[in-house]
Amino acid sequence: MDYSPSETSTAQLRYTGVGVSPGRVIAPLIPMAPPVAAPPEGEPLEGDPESAVERLSQAAASVKTELQQRAERARSDAAAEVLKATALMAGDKALIKNAAKLVRNQSLSPERALWDAASGYADQMRAMGGYMAERAADIEDVRARIVAELRGMPAPGVPQRTEPFVLAAEDLAPADTAVLDPETVVALVTSSGGPQSHTAILARNLGLPAVVAATGVTDIEPGTPVFVDGSAGSIVSHPGTEHEQAVAAWHRVSEQLASFDGHGALADGTDVPLLANVGTADDARAAAAAGAQGVGLLRTEFCFLGRDAEPTVQEQTEAYVEIFRAFGSAKIVVRTLDAGADKPLPFLTDTTEPNPALGVRGYRTDWTTPGVLERQLQAIAAAAQQTEATVWVMAPMISTAGESAHFAQLVHAAGLEVSGVMVETPAAAITAEQILDRVDFVSLGTNDLTQYTMAADRMLGSLAELNSPWQPAVLRMIERTAAGARAASSESGVHKNVGVCGEAAADPALAVVLVGLGVDTLSMSPRSLAAVAAVLARVDLDRARVVAHTALHAASAREARDAVRAQLPVLEELGL
Amino acid sequence: MAERTATVASRVGLHARPAAIFAEAAGEYENLEITIRSEGEDVEDGMDAASVLSLMSLGASHGDKVILAADGDGADEALDHLVSIIETDHDAE
Numbered sequence: 001m002d003y004s005p006s007e008t009s010t011a012q013l014r015y016t017g018v019g020v021s022p023g024r025v026i027a028p029l030i031p032m033a034p035p036v037a038a039p040p041e042g043e044p045l046e047g048d049p050e051s052a053v054e055r056l057s058q059a060a061a062s063v064k065t066e067l068q069q070r071a072e073r074a075r076s077d078a079a080a081e082v083l084k085a086t087a088l089m090a091g092d093k094a095l096i097k098n099a100a101k102l103v104r105n106q107s108l109s110p111e112r113a114l115w116d117a118a119s120g121y122a123d124q125m126r127a128m129g130g131y132m133a134e135r136a137a138d139i140e141d142v143r144a145r146i147v148a149e150l151r152g153m154p155a156p157g158v159p160q161r162t163e164p165f166v167l168a169a170e171d172l173a174p175a176d177t178a179v180l181d182p183e184t185v186v187a188l189v190t191s192s193g194g195p196q197s198h199t200a201i202l203a204r205n206l207g208l209p210a211v212v213a214a215t216g217v218t219d220i221e222p223g224t225p226v227f228v229d230g231s232a233g234s235i236v237s238h239p240g241t242e243h244e245q246a247v248a249a250w251h252r253v254s255e256q257l258a259s260f261d262g263h264g265a266l267a268d269g270t271d272v273p274l275l276a277n278v279g280t281a282d283d284a285r286a287a288a289a290a291g292a293q294g295v296g297l298l299r300t301e302f303c304f305l306g307r308d309a310e311p312t313v314q315e316q317t318e319a320y321v322e323i324f325r326a327f328g329s330a331k332i333v334v335r336t337l338d339a340g341a342d343k344p345l346p347f348l349t350d351t352t353e354p355n356p357a358l359g360v361r362g363y364r365t366d367w368t369t370p371g372v373l374e375r376q377l378q379a380i381a382a383a384a385q386q387t388e389a390t391v392w393v394m395a396p397m398i399s400t401a402g403e404s405a406h407f408a409q410l411v412h413a414a415g416l417e418v419s420g421v422m423v424e425t426p427a428a429a430i431t432a433e434q435i436l437d438r439v440d441f442v443s444l445g446t447n448d449l450t451q452y453t454m455a456a457d458r459m460l461g462s463l464a465e466l467n468s469p470w471q472p473a474v475l476r477m478i479e480r481t482a483a484g485a486r487a488a489s490s491e492s493g494v495h496k497n498v499g500v501c502g503e504a505a506a507d508p509a510l511a512v513v514l515v516g517l518g519v520d521t522l523s524m525s526p527r528s529l530a531a532v533a534a535v536l537a538r539v540d541l542d543r544a545r546v547v548a549h550t551a552l553h554a555a556s557a558r559e560a561r562d563a564v565r566a567q568l569p570v571l572e573e574l575g576l
Numbered sequence: 577m578a579e580r581t582a583t584v585a586s587r588v589g590l591h592a593r594p595a596a597i598f599a600e601a602a603g604e605y606e607n608l609e610i611t612i613r614s615e616g617e618d619v620e621d622g623m624d625a626a627s628v629l630s631l632m633s634l635g636a637s638h639g640d641k642v643i644l645a646a647d648g649d650g651a652d653e654a655l656d657h658l659v660s661i662i663e664t665d666h667d668a669e
Contacts, residue, residue, distance in 0.1 A: 081593070085628075088596050093603075094627030121629045128635055132591065135632060309587055 012238045017214025018464055019233030020195050021203035022531070022576055024250040025186045026239050029226045030161065031218055032169040032176070033154040036144035043112040045103060053100045056110040059149040063142070064091035070160065073181065076280075082138075089142045095121065111147050118143035130346050131308040158185075166226055168217050171461065172199040182206045187228040189235055191218045192461030195468055195503070203230070204506055207527040211235055213464040231576060253575035260529040262291035264522070268540035272515055274533055275331070275523040277501055281319070284326035287526040294331035294390075296443065296523020297501035298323060300376065301343055308346045310372055313379045320383035329388040333443060333499070333523070334380050335422065336373055338362045338396040342459075348372060357451070357458075362397025362422075363407065377414035384416065394420040394443055399427040401434040408439050420497075424448035429477035432484025436496045444481060444519070446502025450474050469504035470557035475517065479552065482518030499523055508535035508576050509564050515541070516548025531576055538570040578651040580644045581615065582662040589637040594666040599628040601661050605654045608646045615641040625658070 045052055067087035074080035089095070095117055102113035118139055125136040144156050158167065158176050164186045169176070171193035180202070188210040193199045195212065203210030209230030211217075217235055220226065227239035229246065236243060264274035275296030276287030284295065303311050303319050311319075324332055339345040340361025348369050353359040366373040377393065384391040395407040398421040411419035420441035423429050429449065432442060446469045451458045453474050456466035468474075478500070485496045499521040504510050506528035512535060514522065524532065539547075547567050554560035565571055586594040602610050603626035611622025614634060622645055623630035636642050642662065644655050 085592070085596055088599065088628045092627050092629045094624045094630045097624075121633060124633045131588070132632065132635065135591070139629070 010238050012236060012240065013220075015189075015214045015216050015220075015235040015237075017189070017211040017217070017233050017235070018195055018468075019210075019230050020200035020212050021188075021208060021210040022231040023187070023207070023209030023254070024227070024229050024231075024243075024247045025166070025209055026225060026227050026243060026247055027164045027166045027186050028223050029168050029189070029217070029220050029237075030159045030165040030222055031220075032167065032172075033148075033156050033159060036148050036151075036153070036156050039109060039111040039115055039147065041112070043109040045107045045109050049104050049107070052103050052110045055150065056099055056103065056114060056146075057096055059110075059146050060090055060096055060114075063145045063149050063155075064088075066155070066160070067145075076282075086138050086142055089139060090146065111150050114146050114150070115143060118146075134346075166228055168220065169199075170218060171197060171212075171459075172202065180206075182208060187211075187230065189214055189217045189226075189228060190461070191215055194458060194461055194464035197459060197461070201503065201525075204503070204525045204527060213461045250575055257530045257534055257574065257576075260291040260533045262293060264293065264529075264533050264536060266515065266536055266540055266544065267538055268542075270515075270541050272536055273331075273521045274529050275333070275499075275501075275521060276526045276529070277523050278323065278526075281322040281326065283526075284323040288326045290526035290529055292327075292526055292529060294327060294333075295323075296333050296499050296521060298332055298334045300334060300337055301339065304337060304339065304345055304348075305343065310347055310375070313375050313382070316376060316379035317382040317386075320380055321386050324383055324387040324389035324391070327389060329390060331390045331392060333392045333394060333420070333501070335443075336363070336376055336380075336393065336395050337365070339365055340397075362424075363395040363403060364397060374410060374414070377410055377416065381414045381416050391416060392418040392420060392441060394422055394441070396422045396445070397424055397448075398422060398435070399425050401431055401438055404435045405438040422501075423477075423481050424452065426453050426477060429453075429481045429484075432481040433487045434484075436485055436488035437491070440494075441497040441499065442481060442485065443499040443501050443523070444478055444504075446474065446478075446500060446504035449477055449502065450504075453477055465557060468557035468561075469502065469507075469510060470551070470561045472552055472554050472557075472560055475513065475548070475552050475560070478514065478519065479517045479548075486518065497521060506532065508532045508574075509561065509568060509571055511536060512539050512544050512568060513548045513551045513564060515539075516544035516546070517552075531574070534574055535568070535570055535576065539568070577619070577645055577647050578655050579619075580655045580659045581641055582644060582659040584636050584638055584640050584642065585663045585665045587638050587665060589640070590634065590642070590662070591632045595628050595631040597666055598658065598661050599626050599631055602626040602658060605646075605650070608648050608651060608654055610644060610646040610654065610658065613643050613645075615643060617643075619645055 064087050071080045071083035098117040099113040102108045122136040122139040125132045148155050166187040167185045168189050171190050188203050190199050190212045193212040211233050224237050227236040227243040264272045273293045275294045276292035277297040278284045278287050279299040280302050340349045344351050348365050393411050404421045408419040419439045422445045423442045424445040450469050454466045456463040482498050485498045489496045497520050500519050501523040505522040506524035508531050511532045550563045551560040584590050610625040612625040613622040
């Protein structure tokens with residue numbers, strides 16, 4: 001049989017990765033535009049310098065307009081602010097003037113002239129260090145955009161389109177995800193990245209189906225229609241009728257899963273409060289509207305990120321008050337500042353650490369920059385007083401019972417009652433009993449707990465399989481933590497709550513395992529509440545314990561997941 | 577040539593949002609060439625005040641003094657207005 005090019009290009013191909021956010025869609029696949037290569041050094045001008053300068057000004061102006069329009073459509077004020085600032089750089093008079101000078105006086109091509117002029121500014125900023133050095137990247141982004149425009153190439157980064165599409169990328173950076181428009185991007189597929197990558201977290205927050213670590217997806221011809229199944233972790237090019245039916249079936253199921261009645265419980269009536277992970281006041285209001293029974297993880301970094309000085313106590317208090325108010329008298333678990341590693345802050349963390357994941361991060365920044373934590377606790381206490389909220393406070397990145405005791409002291413000194421810590425290190429998991437002799441609750445941050453237990457970098461796609469909360473070793477850590485909490489509770493006569501606020505809680509199958517291991521409360525992105533609630537409502541505590549036992553004895557993450565899913569037919573029934 | 581000295585009031589210095597606000601305001605005076613330089617520099621070293629990149633490369637921090645200069649009709653009014661922008665703490669707004 002002859003293969004003509006058109007025949008091979010419509011062949012149905014299947015790609016398999018790790019499904020990280022449920023949902024099924026069919027749409028054309030569009031890859032992230034590749035980075036713009038530098039024009040050759042000294043690239044000569046062809047033709048008339050004045051028309052080259054004119055092209056240059058026009059390219060800069062249209063990049064400026066495009067960025068301004070995107071700023072208007074941006075999802076958050078922070079993203080809009082960044083886009084507006086970059087738009088201003090694209091239209092900068094001095095930049096164009098310098099580039100025009102290079103075209104006229106040194107007969108450089110407009111591409112190279114602009115490249116050199118922008119690099120001059122970027123180098124200057126980088127030499128200044130700190131905050132200014134970070135702005136150098138913005139200038140380089142503008143530089144790439146104008147050069148792409150001059151070449152008639154797509155702008156680098158997330159493609160801007162008006163029709164729905166599946167975005168394919170190697171992996172997404174936080175900066176890409178900030179400008180992603182969920183109106184047009186209907187699914188995310190990456191060739192790299194693990195289940196806890198930024199791509200996975202973003203997809204769950206936006207409720208977009210996503211598959212990560214799917215080798216080959218970035219080589220699919222742009223515009224090819226693809227079917228994405230975010231539960232099964234598969235991508236099929238040139239889908240057929242059976243795929244269209246699968247999409248239609250998902251629509252029916254997702255309608256059933258669209259709402260949560262605000263009461264998480266097992267089939268036998270055992271309460272399993274379902275809370276939300278939130279990072280901003282908007283998140284908090286959306287979570288309350290989605291029925292969340294409180295906040296299981298309030299990330300306070302939003303007050304601090306993008307700033308080069310510490311916000312005042314009053315500024316922080318106002319921000320916390322706004323969030324607390326969204327939930328009335330419900331429980332709000334506030335995590336104190338978790339800077340470092342992938343969330344550097346210029347006034348708090350040292351970006352030159354050789355191994356930031358094992359460096360001064362989370363609670364440890366209190367050792368190098370004392371005072372910030374105490375002022376944050378003051379602000380949280382003030383906000384708690386001004387509202388009805390039941391406020392619990394916990395510290396991230398704790399390794400010893402001694403650290404926990406010190407944190408509890410700070411919390412009480414600030415006038416707050418309930419203190420706890422995150423269990424993110426194996427050290428904290430295996431000393432949970434001693435920790436809980438000193439604090440009132442723990443919350444398992446399964447993303448970091450997985451990375452530290454398995455010694456596998458969260459960001460590495462090649463380690464996706466190791467970096468799964470389904471790893472039996474991680475489940476053992478959780479079991480050990482829950483056992484420590486039971487021992488500390490019976491000793492003190494006060495129940496010590498064990499929560500999970502990592503991505504693990506958002507996986508309905510894993511949620512059953514967690515409850516079976518002895519976890520009391522689950523906190524997740526609000527989008528996942530309904531699906532988790534629907535599955536828990538169909539399982540009783542004895543069943544959850546049996547399922548958890550199966551998972552603990554598996555030989556790998558995949559085996560644990562498959563064995564658990566086989567025992568929970570409700571998942572298949574609900575299309576999860 | 578009209579000149580004014582102004583003290584940077586924003587805590588982050590004359591970059592980020594304060595620089596953007598200032599550059600936009602300076603750009604409104606299309607008929608005037610307004611320059612900005614650090615205290616102690618020659619007027620020839622003055623950079624385009626309407627360029628956010630120039631402002632950022634100036635590296636003026638909170639409390640630093642900068643000199644604004646302009647020539648032509650309305651230069652005095654323009655400079656007075658721009659001084660008031662530099663001397664406002666835009667972070668506190």
